Amino acid sequence: MHIREASEEFSRCYGEIYMRFYRRVPVGEYVPTPETLAVLRHLTDTGPLTVTEAARHFERSQSAMSEILDRMEGRKLLERYRDTRDRRRVLVWLTPHGQAVLRDHVHPLSVEALAEALAGLGPGQRDALLAGMQALIRPRPDRKETE
Secondary structure (H helix, E strand, O other), X not given: XXXXXXXXXXXXXHHHHHHHHEOOOOOOOOOOOHHHXXXXXXXXXXXXXOHHHHHHHHOOOHHHHHHHHHHHHHOOOEEEEEOOOOOOOEEEEEXXXXXXXXXXXXXXXXXXXXXXXXXXXXXXXXXXXXXXXXXXXXXXXXXXXXX
């Protein structure tokens, strides 16, 4: 198969895979906003922050950031606590619920549905599939990122 044909077939399969395994959210389940997910991800990457530090990162006023964090705290996604090294500082950090929400909403595909489908493949097929996918997303040293 030529590169162009392979590309078209991959694109067709990708669309079908996405539609078949897309993680559907049950009615009534909390769906975090992109802004909430961004804050959760940032906290995961950086560790606990003050409101001022979060405001600086997200280029928001301190009052706007405080409102965002208040809403998230109300949903039990994060909690505030005093810095043990400097009692004047109040830090925000993810609660176990916030970590679960991030974990559940960061991936668009249903892990359960994929596991069921992958169980129908032999170990060699699964390994080959994953190796091919990983090769596609791995940066190539012979190409610049802007190409």
